[in-house]
Amino acid sequence: MKSCEILACSFSEWYPHFKKVTFPSRVIPLSQEFVDYLLADNLVLRSDQALITYDKGSESTSSDSEDDEEGWIKAESETPALEAPHFEEIDKKIASVIAEFGGKVFVKLNWSSPKDASWIALNNSLQCHMPADVHLLLKSSDFVLHDLTQPFKDCEDHAMNSEPVKYDLVLRKWIEINPANEFRCFVRNKNLIGISQRDDSIYCAHIEIEKEDIVRDIVSFFKEQIGPKFPLDNYVMDVVRQRKDKIVLVDINPYGITTDALLFDWNEDLLQTSNSQAAECCPGTPDFRFIPEESGIRTNPLRRYCVPEDIAHLTSGEDPYKLMDLLKLRTGQTDSADSD
Structure with a gap:
């Protein structure tokens, strides 16, 4: 895996080519000041009611209200008070996109969404209804931190790569997706060689019943919409099958250990082995893996972030x-x- 492949999978690189087959989205370029804010250790969010600050293991809330009925202990800090950052231009753009998309959006950066930080939101969801929601999720996510600090960590040429990354904030129209209908697809040498159930922590009885139709729909979608247009030979795409003959592209990811192999295994290179075995029986048919029974489900890896x-x-x-x-x-x- 090379750094150029990571960059090719950045949202703003592939989205213009696949607008018609994915969810409506808007891309907002981020200033270095905003990136520095995301990288800072402390978290300061301003709302109309209060200034909330968080800094490495300590929490404090200050408000203009004199009401102390909740028993808050108020004391002067020995360190200078943190000021809430002002990103008026970016926040206006965020608010405008949220309004355009009906009042709620899904947020991510170039590659990752802050799905590991959903526990910190009031509704335990990645839904964002205002700019403060976006700030909170991005500041609380280790996945986002990885994007910002070491996007090329697993690349063979990471030591030689000195190209600065242009970071973008991606706001996507909020669409309710049934996780039972999401699939991760592995493309090697421009061939679709593997399909995995996206959420391997759940058992979905319908997949066994519809497995042939699922594979057929995904293969057709890949051959008609993605394969001829995407420049890389090796990559991973996430799709959702909304109904029979209706596949929607969710994301495109690098082909390598940076991306979760789910029911496959990068280390043992099972993707190639499984594909060669499948090809002997059904040439051109990808290896489709899913949870066949309830005893086969795995622990949700996001639980450790909760x-x-x-x-x-x-x-x-x-x-x-x-x-x-x-x-x-x-x-x-x-x-x-x-x-x-």
Whole structure:
């Protein structure tokens, strides 16, 4: 995998060629100032009600309200107060696109969406209804951080690549997608060699029943819409089969370890092996893999992003010493408050 292949899979590179077969989207170029804001350790979000700040393990909320009924402890910080960033031009564009797309959008950068950060949103969803929603998800995502800091990490020429990346904010019209109808397709040497159920944490009985139709629809879509137009020989595409004979392109990803192989395996190169085996029986037919029974489902890999690790350890009892530290800290705060 080379850096030029990563760049070719950037959303703004492929979207203009496939507008008719994917979801309506808008691309907003990001300034270096906004990129620096996303990379900063602290998080400051301004709303009409409050200024919310977050900085590496500490949380504070300040408001103009004098109401202290919730028992908030107010104290002056020894460090200078953080100012909420102002990106009026970008935020206006975001608000305009949200309005254009009916009040809610899906957000991503060049390659990744902040799907690992959905737990932090009020509705546990990637739906964004205002610019602050976009800021919060992007600032909270490790996937987005990877895009910003090491997009070429797994490339064989990553040490030689010095080309600066032009980052874009991508806002897509929010479309409800049934995860049971999403599939990841592997293209090698311009041939569709493998198809995997996209969400391998669920069992979908209909896939077994409709597997031949699913493969037929995806192969036809690839041959007619994607294969002749996309320049790379090797890549991975995500599609959703909305109904029989109706396939929609969701995304295009690099062909390599950067992209989750799901029910295949990059390390053992099962894609090539499986394809050669399938070709002996049915030439030109991709290897289709899905969860055939409920016992075959896998743990959702995004679960480990849902809450901070320390909290997970506390609730599971995995690390009793952290619970002891928390109780000591709480006891110390209570004693301090009593003395005051």
